[in-house]
Structure formats: C-alpha cells, structure tokens
Amino acid sequence: xxxxxxxxxxxxxxxxxxxxxxxxxxxxxxxxxxxxxxxxxxxxxxxxxxxxxxxxxxxxxxxxxxxxxxxxxxxxxxxxxxxxxxxxxxxxxxxxxxxxxxxxxxxxxxxxxxxxxxxxxxxxxxxxxxxxxxxxxxxxxxxxxxxxxxxxxxxxxxxxxxxxxxxxxxxxxxxxxxxxxxxxxxxxxxxxxxxxxxxxxxxxxxxxxxxxxxxxxxxxxxxxxxxxxxxxxxxxxxxxxxxxxxxxxxxxxxxxxxxxxxxxxxxxxxxxxxxxxxxxxxxxxxxxxxxxxxxxxxxxxxxxxxxxxxxxxxxxxxxxxxxxxxxxxxxxxxxxxxxxxxxxxxxxxxxxxxxxxxxxxxxxxxxxxxxxxxxxxxxxxxxxxxxxxxxxxxxxxxxxxxxxxxxxxxxxxxxxxxxxxxxxxxxxxxxxxxxxxxxxxxxxxxxxxxxxxxxxxxxxxxxxx
Amino acid sequence: xxxxxxxxxxxxxxxxxxxxxxxxxxxxxxxxxxxxxxxxxxxxxxxxxxxxxxxxxxxxxxxxxxxxxxxxxxxxxxxxxxxxxxxxxxxxxxxxxxxxxxxxxxxxxxxxxxxxxxxxxxxxxxxxxxxxxxxxxxxxxxxxxxxxxxxxxxxxxxxxxxxxxxxxxxxxxxxxxxxxxxxxxxxxxxxxxxxxxxxxxxxxxxxxxxxxxxxxxxxxxxxxxxxxxxxxxxxxxxxxxxxxxxxxxxxxxxxxxxxxxxxxxxxxxxxxxxxxxxxxxxxxxxxxxxxxxxxxxxxxxxxxxxxxxxxxxxxxxxxxxxxxxxxxxxxxxxxxxxxxxxxxxxxxxxxxxxxxxxxxxxxxxxxxxxxxxxxxxxxxxxxxxxxxxxxxxxxxxxx
Numbered sequence: 006x007x008x009x010x011x012x013x014x015x016x017x018x019x020x021x022x023x024x025x026x027x028x029x030x031x032x033x034x035x036x037x038x039x040x041x042x043x044x045x046x047x048x049x050x051x052x053x054x055x056x057x058x059x060x061x062x063x064x065x066x067x068x069x070x071x072x073x074x075x076x077x078x079x080x081x082x083x084x085x086x087x088x089x090x091x092x093x094x095x096x097x098x099x100x101x102x103x104x105x106x107x108x109x110x111x112x113x114x115x116x117x118x119x120x121x122x123x124x125x126x127x128x129x130x131x132x133x134x135x136x137x138x139x140x141x142x143x144x145x146x147x148x149x150x151x152x153x154x155x156x157x158x159x160x161x162x163x164x165x166x167x168x169x170x171x172x173x174x175x176x177x178x179x180x181x182x183x184x185x186x187x188x189x190x191x192x193x194x195x196x197x198x199x200x201x202x203x204x205x206x207x208x209x210x211x212x213x214x215x216x217x218x219x220x221x222x223x224x225x226x227x228x229x230x231x232x233x234x235x236x237x238x239x240x241x242x243x244x245x246x247x248x249x250x251x252x253x254x255x256x257x258x259x260x261x262x263x264x265x266x267x268x269x270x271x272x273x274x275x276x277x278x279x280x281x282x283x284x285x286x287x288x289x290x291x292x293x294x295x296x297x298x299x300x301x302x303x304x305x306x307x308x309x310x311x312x313x314x315x316x317x318x319x320x321x322x323x324x325x326x327x328x329x330x331x332x333x334x335x336x337x338x339x340x341x342x343x344x345x346x347x348x349x350x351x352x353x354x355x356x357x358x359x360x361x362x363x364x365x366x367x368x369x370x371x372x373x374x375x376x377x378x379x380x381x382x383x384x385x386x387x388x389x390x391x392x393x394x395x396x397x398x399x400x401x402x403x404x405x406x407x408x409x410x411x412x413x414x415x416x417x418x419x420x421x422x423x424x425x426x427x428x429x430x431x432x433x434x435x436x437x438x439x440x441x442x443x444x445x446x447x448x449x450x451x452x453x454x455x456x457x458x459x460x461x462x463x464x465x466x467x468x469x470x
Numbered sequence: 471x472x473x474x475x476x477x478x479x480x481x482x483x484x485x486x487x488x489x490x491x492x493x494x495x496x497x498x499x500x501x502x503x504x505x506x507x508x509x510x511x512x513x514x515x516x517x518x519x520x521x522x523x524x525x526x527x528x529x530x531x532x533x534x535x536x537x538x539x540x541x542x543x544x545x546x547x548x549x550x551x552x553x554x555x556x557x558x559x560x561x562x563x564x565x566x567x568x569x570x571x572x573x574x575x576x577x578x579x580x581x582x583x584x585x586x587x588x589x590x591x592x593x594x595x596x597x598x599x600x601x602x603x604x605x606x607x608x609x610x611x612x613x614x615x616x617x618x619x620x621x622x623x624x625x626x627x628x629x630x631x632x633x634x635x636x637x638x639x640x641x642x643x644x645x646x647x648x649x650x651x652x653x654x655x656x657x658x659x660x661x662x663x664x665x666x667x668x669x670x671x672x673x674x675x676x677x678x679x680x681x682x683x684x685x686x687x688x689x690x691x692x693x694x695x696x697x698x699x700x701x702x703x704x705x706x707x708x709x710x711x712x713x714x715x716x717x718x719x720x721x722x723x724x725x726x727x728x729x730x731x732x733x734x735x736x737x738x739x740x741x742x743x744x745x746x747x748x749x750x751x752x753x754x755x756x757x758x759x760x761x762x763x764x765x766x767x768x769x770x771x772x773x774x775x776x777x778x779x780x781x782x783x784x785x786x787x788x789x790x791x792x793x794x795x796x797x798x799x800x801x802x803x804x805x806x807x808x809x810x811x812x813x814x815x816x817x818x819x820x821x822x823x824x825x826x827x828x829x830x831x832x833x834x835x836x837x838x839x840x841x842x843x844x845x846x847x848x849x850x851x852x853x854x855x856x857x858x859x860x861x862x863x864x865x866x867x868x869x
Contacts, residue, residue, distance in 0.1 A: 006481075006694055007478075007869055008691075144800050145800055145801060147753065173562075330703065331705075332481070334827070334828070335480055342826065348826075348828040348831060349827055358693075359694070383826075384827075396528075
C-alpha cells in the first residue's frame with residue numbers, strides 16, 4: 006500500500022539572483038525571483054510600477070499609534086532582528102523604493118475605506134492598499150473582510166488585510182511581517198519564489214512547457230443555487246499566470262457544464278498564447294471540496310466539450326484532489342513532541358489504494374539539515390485523496406507521464422505557500438487551496454455588477470491569497 | 471498488512487473479510503424511461519425489506535453497468551426478487567403520491583406506471599451473476615446496507631460521509647466494558663464538569679446543545695498487487711449538536727429565563743438567523759420583535775443585500791416552525807447572544823480535541839471496539855449478503 010515518499014529536499018525553491026534554498030525565509034538573503042509575472046510581462050503588472058504602499062486604518066488613537074509605531078515603521082525599516090524581517094524594500098528591492106504611508110478612514114465601511122484610498126491615490130496603478138481591519142470569522146460571507154476586498158477588487162485594485170488583533174499580538178506580530186510582505190509583493194504582480202526545477206523536473210523535455218491549473222466549482226454559502234466555476238493557472242514551477250471565473254446558476258434553464266466549458270476553452274487559449282514553447286502539457290487539479298455528482302459530471306462534460314482546444318496539448322492529465330478522514334499513525338515516527346513520539350508520519354508519505362487512487366499526507370514531519378521538524382503539533386494529519394481521472398483525459402498522450410510523476414505536481418504545488426512561510430509544505434496545493442476566497446469574492450464582484458466573463462485586469466494578479 | 475512487525479504505519483482501515491470468493495447478485499441491465507439505474511437503486515434501498523443495491527453507470531473493474539442487487543440475510547430467487555421489487559415500487563409510488571412537493575414531473579409518473587408492468591420489465595432484464603466478493607460494487611452495497619441498518623436515534627449527518635453514528639455519553643457508558651476503555655474516553659470527564667452539555671440538566675446548555683461522539687464510517691474498495699480487498703474506513707470525533715430554533719429560544723427566554731418582553735426584544739435584536747424559503751436558505755438579521763394582537767411578530771432584514779427577495783420579512787410566532795427559523799451561530803452577534811442568554815459553555819467541547827495525535831489514536835482503537843458492540847445490537851456483527859458472510863475486523867490495518 007505504501008506507494009512512496011515525496012521529500013521536500015527534492016523540491017527546493019528558487020529565489021532571486023539564482024539563489025536556491027529549502028526555506029521561504031531565504032528570500033531575505035536572495036531577494037525575490039522576479040518583479041513581474043513570468044508569463045510575458047508588460048509593465049502594467051510589474052511591482053516596479055508601484056510608488057506607494059498605503060496603510061489604511063480606522064482613525065482612533067490606539068490603532069493610529071500601533072500602525073505608526075509598529076506596522077509602518079517595521080515595513081519601512083524592518084525589525085531590529087533583520088533576520089526575521091528587514092523591511093519591505095530591503096527584501097524585495099524594487100527599482101525605486103516604495104514609500105510607505107498611513108491613511109486614516111472614518112468607520113469600518115467598505116465605501117468609506119475605499120474613499121480614503123481614492124483620495125490619497127491619483128493613479129490606482131501606483132498605490133497598493135494595506136487595510137487594517139478587525140479579525141472576523143473566515144466563514145462569515147458578509148464580513149467586513151470580504152465586503153472590503155470586493156469593493157476594492159470591483160475597482161480593479163487588489164488589497165492586503167492586516168488584522169488589528171495581530172497588531173496587538175506581541176507573540177505573532179513579528180512573524181507575520183514577512184508573510185504579509187510576500188503576499189503584498191505577490192498581489193502587486195511579483196513572483197517571490199518558485200520551485201527550482203519544476204514539479205516534473207527532468208521528466209519533461211526542455212522544449213515542452215507544462216501548465217498546472219486548479220479547476221473547481223464552489224457555491225454561495227447560503228444560496229446553494231448560486232455558484233462559481235473558477236480556475237487558477239501556474240506553470241510547473243508554481244509561477245503564477247492568471248485566474249478566471251464565471252458565475253453559475255443552478256437551475257433547469259442553465260447547463261453549468263456549458264459555462265464551465267466556455268471558461269476552460271478561453272483559459273486554454275490564453276495559456277497557449279502565453280506559452281513560449283510549441284509543445285505544451287496540461288495538468289488539471291480539480292478540487293472536490295464542494296463537488297457532488299452534478300458538478301463532477303459538469304466538469305467531465307466541460308473537458309469533453311473543450312477537446313478541440315485540449316488536443317493542442319501533447320497531453321492533458323486530470324487529478325481530482327479532496328479531503329478525507331483517513332489518517333495514519335507512524336509507529337516509527339522520529340518526530341518528538343514534548344519528548345514523546347508524536348506518531349505523525351513523514352510529510353510526503355503516499356499510499357496507493359488502487360491504480361489511479363492515492364492518499365498523500367502533507368502534514369507530519371520532515372528532515373532538513375539533519376534536524377527533524379514538523380508542520381503540525383496538534384490535531385490530525387489527514388490524507389488528501391488524489392484520484393487520476395484517465396477516463397476524462399483526452400486520448401492523446403505523447404508524454405506518458407506516470408501517476409508517480411503526476412502526484413509530484415500535487416506535492417510540488419503544496420511547497421508553494423505565500424501566506425504562512427514558516428510552513429514548507431501546505432496542506433493543500435496552491436492550485437486548489439483558495440477555492441473559498443475565489444468563489445466568495447467572485448460572487449461579491451458579480452453582485453457589485455462586474456461581469457466576470459470579461460477580460461479583467463485583476464485576473465492577471467493573484468489577488469485571492 | 472498481515473504481520474504487524476513487517477509494517478510501519480497503522481491506518482484507520484479495518485479488514486472486511488468475505489466467507490466466499492464470489493457473491494451472487496442480480497444485475498438489472500437495462501434502463502427504462504424515467505427509471506435510470508440510480509433511481510431504481512434508490513427505490514430498492516429505500517423501500518425493499520431484504521434487498522440492497524447499488525448502481526454502476528459505466529463498466530468498471532470488469533463489472534458491467536447496471537443495478538446490482540444482493541439479498542440480505544438469505545439467498546433470493548428471481549421470483550422472490552420480483553415479489554420484493556413489486557412491494558418496493560408500490561411503496562415508492564404511494565410515498566410520491568402523498569408528497570406535497572411541487573415536483574409534479576415526479577408525481578406524474580406514479581399514476582402513469584403500472585407497478586407490475588414496470589417491475590416485470592426490470593426483472594426481464596435481470597442477469598444473475600457471481601461477482602468477486604471483494605469487487606467495487608460490494609463496498610457500495612455494504613455502505614447502503616449499513617446506512618439503512620443504523621437505528622434512527624443513532625444517525626447523524628455529515629457532508630461527504632456515508633454513515634454517521636452519534637453516541638451520547640449514556641450510550642457510550644452502556645457500550646463500554648473495560649476499565650481501560652472508560653479511562654481513555656475524555657467525554658466522561660467532560661460530562662462530569664459540564665453535565666448540562668451532555669443532556670443532564672435543564673438549563674440553556676442542555677436545552678439547546680448536546681456534546682456527543684460521532685463515528686463516521688464508509689467502505690472502501692482497494693486493489694493492491696492485483697488483489698481486490700474491501701476495507702471499512704473508521705473515524706471518530708466530538709461534536710456539539712445545536713438545536714437553535716428561534717421559537718424555542720423565545721419560549722426559553724420568556725418562560726425559563728423569565729425575561730420581560732422588552733428584554734427579550736433587546737436580547738434578540740441584531741442576531742443573525744437562517745430562514746428557509748422556497749428557493750433555499752437565506753440569512754436575515756432580527757430587527758425587532760413586536761407584539762401584535764397577542765402574538766409576537768419577528769421583523770427581519772435580509773443580510774445578503776441585493777441578492778435576496780424579500781429584503782424584509784415579518785414572521786408571526788406561530789409561523790417560525792414553518793420557516794424553520796434558526797439562529798446562525800457563525801456570527802459574532804449570535805455568539806454573544808448565546809453566551810449571554812443561553813449557554814456560557816457552548817464552545818467548551820473544543821477542549822475535547824486538544825489531545826495529542828497518539829492519544830487520539832488510542833481513543834480511536836477503543837471506539838472501534840465500541841462500534842463492533844453497536845453492530846451486534848444492529849445484528850450486523852457478520853453481514854450476510856446473498857451467499858457471502860462479511861466479517862468486520864477488530865483492529866486497524868498495518869501498512
């Protein structure tokens with residue numbers, strides 16, 4: 006049943022100046038991989054177009070003091086311990102230093118917050134908003150967090166939120182600065198780091214480009230008939246390309262598979278336009294979080310409908326990724342917690358249930374530089390169930406990649422983690438990790454009148470992390 | 471699998487061993503108008519006495535598409551199958567005709583079809599087969615059989631899980647036999663400290679919440695080294711069940727908490743609630759509670775602005791049940807209300823999960839033993855499907 010192990014040491018990260026390392030913290034040493042997307046990069050999407058980072062906060066005395074004495078100062082100058090965070094410009098080295106300033110707003114009202122931003126920024130292409138908001142439950146669709154983000158997105162502006170609670174949290178605050186800065190840099194259009202060799206490495210000839218897309222269907226948390234079909238496109242090193250989404254209405258009058266097919270077709274055509282190689286391979290990760298039989302059939306039917314476009318690829322591989330209640334206890338675990346054997350398995354352990362059906366464990370322990378560390382201390386290490394859907398794949402397969410190689414794309418994409426950089430392996434691959442954020446914000450955008458089927462500028466940046 | 475020392479990992483799978491290599495099944499091989507494989511399998515599972523079924527839409531693992539039907543507890547003949555299907559379809563149509571659902575297209579064929587004709591047509595397409603007793607369809611047959619064999623009082627719902635069994639502290643105590651099992655189970659200590667969350671009191675916690683252990687299982691087909699096997703995936707966890715019907719909450723505030731009408735209104739204002747409308751559930755916020763002609767009227771405003779009609783709703787106290795109005799505890803205002811007026815300890819169950827992974831696994835091993843005793847209660851210690859007895863193992867698999 007044990008199928009193999011994916012080891013983080015085989016998936017190093019690539020940073021700026023050719024720097025290579027296992028930990029995302031190496032970005033402090035080497036700088037970011039690129040200031041603009043790797044897909045072909047008009048200045049419109051470069052970090053270097055930004056002149057200012059505006060910290061927007063509710064203008065009461067305590068928050069004002071914390072924002073000025075901590076957040077603004079530390080983003081500008083870094084912490085005393087520069088190894089933890091040396092400052093935004095020091096890490097990312099833009100062509101011209103980005104000026105960091107603070108702007109108060111009157112109340113926690115998205116329109117008020119946007120107004121404050123608008124009054125301080127004459128050109129949205131040059132200012133990035135970092136908004137200080139109270140912490141809210143992630144599962145609250147109507148929260149100030151989602152409403153504010155949607156208001157900014159509706160104007161074509163990606164934003165970053167920093168919580169008041171984190172500002173006040175002495176313990177976690179300092180460790181949150183680098184991940185926050187990395188997310189801001191990514192949303193500006195930069196690529197902080199990517200996999201050094203690509204998830205498939207040498208298994209793919211140099212003249213072939215590999216794209217990995219996350220595809221999913223998700224629903225409104227309360228109105229089950231309203232949903233979103235979405236996809237996010239990366240290359241095999243995990244470098245971001247673009248995202249796209251479309252609103253779905255589950256009614257007898259609408260065939261959701263047609264809308265998903267249309268989304269897939271236009272995205273596949275964009276991929277081929279962006280690719281600088283003649284031969285291309287597509288790996289589709291589709292998320293099973295919200296997927297029932299109807300959605301699964303819609304995706305299968307959409308892939309079938311897009312066959313003409315998909316046949317332009319040397320091969321298309323399809324993996325379904327979902328959560329499970331499957332756990333393993335490692336009787337030989339070398340990961341100790343409070344001097345006791347934890348029982349957590351090695352990160353990357355993969356079991357096979359049958360041909361095409363696998364269990365991958367992405368929480369547990371890993372060995373780096375002869376020390377044993379874990380990315381979980383409490384709770385369970387649940388398997389991701391990964392199934393290869395050969396029956397959905399177009400017949401053309403000129404690369405004949407094995408399941409083992411394809412599973413590496415899942416593990417590789419788990420290495421890409423821009424939001425909690427301390428963790429070298431996220432529980433889910435970046436391709437399908439943000440289904441809720443993409444769905445909820447896409448729904449809100451459509452409620453605000455944005456036509457998601459149009460070619461929006463915002464689709465070219467990774468606004469949802 | 472096999473000798474534990476050869477293997478390193480323990481997985482929460484349990485062996486399911488068949489007594490024979492082949493299982494005798496009936497396979498309905500043709501679909502009829504309005505009666506695809508899925509619907510036929512549904513009717514068999516819902517309305518037959520001693521048959522269980524599953525559908526396969528396309529060829530898989532050497533199995534042909536169709537509805538696979540196995541008899542439970544005995545070996546059935548084709549005539550017995552025909553008789554039982556007639557009873558099942560007759561009951562199905564009867565239930566449909568009584569339904570007040572607006573799904574007229576479904577109701578219409580209940581008057582259009584003659585049960586004898588329908589069942590004869592289905593049975594005429596039946597192929598009697600002996601499939602491998604560990605084949606793919608067996609996992610689904612066992613799932614469906616287990617699902618309907620669990621007594622209703624033990625059933626719980628979990629998205630994505632096939633079978634969910636809830637055990638309160640009293641049931642757990644009855645099912646436990648050894649001191650070791652008692653000492654491992656943290657729910658006993660928890661219920662000693664917070665009896666009202668375990669149904670042992672009559673305050674707000676006891677009225678609206680109950681902390682239970684939930685056991686989630688499903689059967690899994692596996693093929694390793696060309697050998698087919700069936701496993702049962704076994705998982706357990708603690709959960710706080712809530713029943714926050716607004717009508718009950720208002721009754722509680724008035725009658726038990728002895729709040730004045732004015733205080734009840736102030737307490738409820740701003741709380742977020744789910745309301746069931748014809749097109750699904752919607753989130754509203756309580757704006758006011760007014761007394762009109764001796765009855766309370768709850769005034770609500772839709773929170774999903776621009777999305778939902780009507781934007782404002784007025785629901786009379788005696789309509790609250792019909793609208794299935796429930797407090798949504800996700801929101802801060804609702805949580806504060808619960809804390810202040812119903813139960814201060816409603817989040818305490820989270821502490822039950824603050825255990826190490828190794829402790830969790832030991833508890834899981836005890837839970838498996840308890841589950842097997844529960845199976846004996848459901849007369850499922852050994853499952854007789856057609857000519858094959860399936861025995862569920864008593865320990866987790868090593869891999």
